Amino acid sequence: MSDHVYKKIEIVGSSTTSTDDAIRNAVAKAKETVRNLRWFEVVETRGHLENGEIAHYQVTLKIGFTLD
Amino acid sequence: MSDHVYKKIEIVGSSTTSTDDAIRNAVAKAKETVRNLRWFEVVETRGHLENGEIAHYQVTLKIGFTLD
Amino acid sequence: MSDHVYKKIEIVGSSTTSTDDAIRNAVAKAKETVRNLRWFEVVETRGHLENGEIAHYQVTLKIGFTLD
Amino acid sequence: MSDHVYKKIEIVGSSTTSTDDAIRNAVAKAKETVRNLRWFEVVETRGHLENGEIAHYQVTLKIGFTLD
Amino acid sequence: MSDHVYKKIEIVGSSTTSTDDAIRNAVAKAKETVRNLRWFEVVETRGHLENGEIAHYQVTLKIGFTLD
Amino acid sequence: MSDHVYKKIEIVGSSTTSTDDAIRNAVAKAKETVRNLRWFEVVETRGHLENGEIAHYQVTLKIGFTLD
Amino acid sequence: MSDHVYKKIEIVGSSTTSTDDAIRNAVAKAKETVRNLRWFEVVETRGHLENGEIAHYQVTLKIGFTLD
Amino acid sequence: MSDHVYKKIEIVGSSTTSTDDAIRNAVAKAKETVRNLRWFEVVETRGHLENGEIAHYQVTLKIGFTLD
Amino acid sequence: MSDHVYKKIEIVGSSTTSTDDAIRNAVAKAKETVRNLRWFEVVETRGHLENGEIAHYQVTLKIGFTLD
Amino acid sequence: MSDHVYKKIEIVGSSTTSTDDAIRNAVAKAKETVRNLRWFEVVETRGHLENGEIAHYQVTLKIGFTLD
Amino acid sequence: MSDHVYKKIEIVGSSTTSTDDAIRNAVAKAKETVRNLRWFEVVETRGHLENGEIAHYQVTLKIGFTLD
Amino acid sequence: MSDHVYKKIEIVGSSTTSTDDAIRNAVAKAKETVRNLRWFEVVETRGHLENGEIAHYQVTLKIGFTLD
Numbered sequence: 001m002s003d004h005v006y007k008k009i010e011i012v013g014s015s016t017t018s019t020d021d022a023i024r025n026a027v028a029k030a031k032e033t034v035r036n037l038r039w040f041e042v043v044e045t046r047g048h049l050e051n052g053e054i055a056h057y058q059v060t061l062k063i064g065f066t067l068d
Numbered sequence: 069m070s071d072h073v074y075k076k077i078e079i080v081g082s083s084t085t086s087t088d089d090a091i092r093n094a095v096a097k098a099k100e101t102v103r104n105l106r107w108f109e110v111v112e113t114r115g116h117l118e119n120g121e122i123a124h125y126q127v128t129l130k131i132g133f134t135l136d
Numbered sequence: 137m138s139d140h141v142y143k144k145i146e147i148v149g150s151s152t153t154s155t156d157d158a159i160r161n162a163v164a165k166a167k168e169t170v171r172n173l174r175w176f177e178v179v180e181t182r183g184h185l186e187n188g189e190i191a192h193y194q195v196t197l198k199i200g201f202t203l204d
Numbered sequence: 205m206s207d208h209v210y211k212k213i214e215i216v217g218s219s220t221t222s223t224d225d226a227i228r229n230a231v232a233k234a235k236e237t238v239r240n241l242r243w244f245e246v247v248e249t250r251g252h253l254e255n256g257e258i259a260h261y262q263v264t265l266k267i268g269f270t271l272d
Numbered sequence: 273m274s275d276h277v278y279k280k281i282e283i284v285g286s287s288t289t290s291t292d293d294a295i296r297n298a299v300a301k302a303k304e305t306v307r308n309l310r311w312f313e314v315v316e317t318r319g320h321l322e323n324g325e326i327a328h329y330q331v332t333l334k335i336g337f338t339l340d
Numbered sequence: 341m342s343d344h345v346y347k348k349i350e351i352v353g354s355s356t357t358s359t360d361d362a363i364r365n366a367v368a369k370a371k372e373t374v375r376n377l378r379w380f381e382v383v384e385t386r387g388h389l390e391n392g393e394i395a396h397y398q399v400t401l402k403i404g405f406t407l408d
Numbered sequence: 409m410s411d412h413v414y415k416k417i418e419i420v421g422s423s424t425t426s427t428d429d430a431i432r433n434a435v436a437k438a439k440e441t442v443r444n445l446r447w448f449e450v451v452e453t454r455g456h457l458e459n460g461e462i463a464h465y466q467v468t469l470k471i472g473f474t475l476d
Numbered sequence: 477m478s479d480h481v482y483k484k485i486e487i488v489g490s491s492t493t494s495t496d497d498a499i500r501n502a503v504a505k506a507k508e509t510v511r512n513l514r515w516f517e518v519v520e521t522r523g524h525l526e527n528g529e530i531a532h533y534q535v536t537l538k539i540g541f542t543l544d
Numbered sequence: 545m546s547d548h549v550y551k552k553i554e555i556v557g558s559s560t561t562s563t564d565d566a567i568r569n570a571v572a573k574a575k576e577t578v579r580n581l582r583w584f585e586v587v588e589t590r591g592h593l594e595n596g597e598i599a600h601y602q603v604t605l606k607i608g609f610t611l612d
Numbered sequence: 613m614s615d616h617v618y619k620k621i622e623i624v625g626s627s628t629t630s631t632d633d634a635i636r637n638a639v640a641k642a643k644e645t646v647r648n649l650r651w652f653e654v655v656e657t658r659g660h661l662e663n664g665e666i667a668h669y670q671v672t673l674k675i676g677f678t679l680d
Numbered sequence: 681m682s683d684h685v686y687k688k689i690e691i692v693g694s695s696t697t698s699t700d701d702a703i704r705n706a707v708a709k710a711k712e713t714v715r716n717l718r719w720f721e722v723v724e725t726r727g728h729l730e731n732g733e734i735a736h737y738q739v740t741l742k743i744g745f746t747l748d
Numbered sequence: 749m750s751d752h753v754y755k756k757i758e759i760v761g762s763s764t765t766s767t768d769d770a771i772r773n774a775v776a777k778a779k780e781t782v783r784n785l786r787w788f789e790v791v792e793t794r795g796h797l798e799n800g801e802i803a804h805y806q807v808t809l810k811i812g813f814t815l816d
Contacts, residue, residue: 003489003490003491003492003498003532004490005488005489005501006487006490007486007488008486008536009347010347010348010349010350010402010486011345011346012346012404013343013345014343014344014345014346016343018088019087019088019091020154020156022343023155023183023190024190025345026345027185027188027189027190028188029345030188031188031189037185037188038184038185039182039184039185040182040183040185040190041180041182042181045110046107046108046109046110047107047108048106048107049095049106049107049108049131052095052096052098052099052105053095053099054091054108056343057088060348062486063185064488067487067505071217071218071219071226071229071260072218072260073215073216073229073230073233074215074218075213075215075216076215078214078279078280078282079277079278079279079280079339080277080278080280080336081275081277082275082276082278083275086156087155087156087159088156090275093275093277097277112177113177114175114177114178115159115176116174116175117163117174117175117176117199120163120164120166120167121167122159122160122163122176125156128280130214132216135215135233139421139422139429139430139433140422140464141421141422141433141434141437142419142420142422143417143418143419143420144419144468146418146551146552146553146554146606147549147550147552147611148549148552148608149547149549150547151547152547161549165611192547192548196552203419203437207285207286207287207288207293207294207297208286208328209283209284209285209297209298210283210284210286212283212284214282223359223360223363223631224631224632224669227631227659227666228666231661232664234664235664235665242660243659243660243661244661244666245658246656248381248382249382250380250381251363251380252379253378253379253380253403256368256377257367257371258364261360268284271283271301290700291427291699291700291703292426292427292428292465292700295427295455295462296462299457299460299461299462300460302460303460303461309460310456310457311454311457312454312455312457312462313452313453314452314453316721316722317721318719318720318721318722319703319719319720320719321707321719324708324711324717325707326703326704326707326720329700335457349483350483350484350485350538351481351482351483351484352482352540353479353481354479354482355479356479358632359631359632360632365479366481369481369543384654385654386651386652386653386654387635387651388650388651389639389649389650389651389652389675392639392642392649393643394636394652396479400484411557411559412558413555413569413570413573414555414556414558415553415554416554416555416556416604417554418554427699428698428699428700428737431699431727432734435729435732435733435734439733445729445732446728447728447729448726448727448729448734449724449725450725450726470554471729472556475555494564495567495767496564496767496805499767499795499802500802503797503800503802504800506800507801513797513800514797515794515795515796516794516795517792517793517794518792518793518794520586521585522584522586523567523584524582524583525571525581525582525583525584525607528571528572528574528575529571529575530567530571533564539797562768563768563771564768588789588790589789589790590787590789590790591771592786592787593775593785593786593787593788593811596775596776596779597775598772598788601768615761615763615769615770615804616762616804617761617762617773617774617777618759618760618762619758620758620759620808621758622687622688622689622690622742622758623687623688623747624685624687624688625683625685626683626684626686637683637685638685641685641747668683668684672688676760679777690755690756690757690758690810691753691754691756691815692753692756693751693753694751694753694754695751696751701751702751705751705753706753709753709815736752740756
């Protein structure tokens with residue numbers, strides 16, 4: 001078995017509903033253009049506030065994938 | 069347009085149900101006394117355990133707001 | 137009242153459904169063998185991806201408990 | 205001579221022209237409401253981009269002042 | 273039992289005698305104006321030197337208190 | 341309004357004149373190939389010395405942009 | 409001479425009197441069940457406040473010991 | 477001489493034999509698609525264990541290269 | 545397939561010959577008493593010097609294993 | 613070509629005018645006594661406030677130079 | 681008044697009695713060979729254990745002094 | 749036995765062959781001018797790339813030695 005090499009990219013997902021949904025949105029977007037997604041790491045969780053309410057949850061992920 | 073100045077305060081929200089709910093409780097409390105809330109940043113997530121169960125989720129936020 | 141001493145252990149919970157569920161799974165497992173659980177601290181949130189979907193959320197906790 | 209106690213607050217200054225100007229704007233705003241400012245520490249430098257240009261430099265400071 | 277919300281403030285205590293005394297001075301000052309102090313976290317320990325001797329120990333604390 | 345997803349890339353700008361100019365050079369280069377630039381974060385500031393003088397200021401930025 | 413291997417455990421000592429006493433209490437507790445203690449590293453200093461006074465100093469240590 | 481701009485990408489190399497070999501594999505893979513590689517920075521070293529043995533060393537690098 | 549839970553322990557391996565050998569010694573020692581080792585993370589690399597030479601390389605690992 | 617060895621020293625430059633000027637003053641001072649200066653890294657930016665104005669910008673650098 | 685430049689050195693003080701005494705021993709040693717000491721910053725606190733007791737407290741300081 | 753005081757210096761070793769060799773080169777250079785070397789700590793590992801190959805491994809160490 002060969003030695004794999006991976007690349008990590010940094011993606012920020014946002015969601016009006018939850019932090020987990022922001023993670024899922026980030027992964028879903030990455031999936032559109034990158035194959036062989038393998039893992040993610042949360043590096044920052046923040047959000048945008050409007051009128052004293054949470055307008056968007058924003059989660060920054062590093063997403064790792066296999067380089068062919 | 070003028071150069072805005074913001075202040076960040078550090079608030080710990082707690083919740084018996086979820087980490088996201090702890091975030092919402094922190095923001096709701098800040099909203100009671102501070103106007104022009106603009107964003108939050110999660111700086112710590114922890115919780116209190118009782119009888120081997122999660123009694124409270126506790127999330128520390130920095131909350132930024134515009135200084136008038 | 138005496139001066140308590142606590143120990144912290146590092147546990148990684150996983151879940152197919154949410155980050156909060158991964159936290160709960162880690163605490164539930166610790167409860168099986170450790171008494172007097174007192175608090176947890178989230179130290180890392182990551183996950184495993186399969187076919188472009190989140191297969192597991194993985195959350196690393198430090199869990200503190202009282203030493204008798 | 206007595207033992208001084210200080211408080212630190214976290215302020216984000218912005219500027220359309222430079223990072224140093226953002227620092228000065230943060231300090232100038234703090235000066236409006238706080239006496240006895242003693243020092244600042246830069247904790248983050250970032251900025252807002254519009255049309256591929258830097259619209260605002262944003263510098264987060266901790267500002268220390270003497271508590272009377 | 274309700275979900276508590278806490279605020280953290282950052283205070284620097286100084287002392288001519290010891291680091292622990294600097295901590296106590298910071299807490300004593302916070303107590304003058306803030307009710308319901310709950311915990312502190314040491315974030316930095318430093319000091320001022322004069323004539324090759326320690327003139328002041330300076331300890332920066334985050335102090336958490338319950339928001340009513 | 342939909343949930344935006346952003347990508348962050350890491351760019352190092354250099355300049356013979358100032359740290360702010362190094363930031364501007366990094367942004368200008370990113371603008372050549374990336375649309376919808378939204379913000380930058382300074383992650384490192386360093387420089388190259390020659391003959392005891394500053395030959396280049398080098399500033400590493402994370403630059404965030406909207407994924408279409 | 410053989411290549412030693414060590415294990416580190418994380419212990420939180422508390423004390424009503426001082427941070428150093430909290431360190432000593434943590435070490436004394438570890439000594440009850442672990443042989444060949446070799447070193448400690450302070451990783452966090454905090455405390456519990458009651459009625460505006462320091463009720464407990466709490467110091468988290470990593471304690472290293474030789475594995476036989 | 478003009479002011480260079482660099483980009484950093486994050487690559488994880490793996491190897492069955494050594495950490496240095498994992499570094500070399502990461503660089504070799506980057507070389508296949510990126511010109512003008514200039515430097516690397518190790519950001520994480522870890523590995524995969526199987527049957528109590530090290531199956532793969534995994535080293536995460538940031539790799540910097542000149543943007544034309 | 546069930547949701548796995550893992551535990552991480554912190555082990556320091558030493559070696560007179562190399563940093564990789566110190567990693568291997570740490571893993572070999574862990575293997576003696578822990579089943580189902582899954583991964584390691586390097587958290588610190590240091591060493592002991594005697595007579596101006598490297599007497600021991602010392603590498604601190606976090607080692608993760610599956611809890612049954 | 614031989615394998616170079618470098619030393620890093622930590623210098624704090626101050627300036628009444630700008631952060632970049634504080635960097636230049638630190639480098640200029642290092643140049644008085646150290647040959648073969650090669651690079652600098654900014655590790656902290658802070659400043660001294662007097663009468664609500666910035667009296668000094670203070671920038672801490674690590675400065676690397678070749679050991680002959 | 682001119683723009684001062686400072687240098688920081690890193691000193692580890694040890695003491696058989698307390699962490700504060702280890703700080704004082706580090707400063708006292710620095711005073712023997714360096715003039716114009718201005719401040720210190722604690723960067724690490726650890727200690728050596730023998731027979732289950734604290735043999736030495738070891739505190740690492742950065743010590744800043746004015747360059748003439 | 750007296751309370752020892754140590755100094756730490758920061759040295760960058762480079763090597764065309766391996767990271768461990770870069771460590772050894774840094775220690776060997778320190779040995780030329782400093783007596784009583786006691787330990788080292790790796791603080792950064794990086795390298796220089798030329799023609800898509802690793803030209804130099806560069807490892808930054810803190811080296812501690814006893815002050816007489």
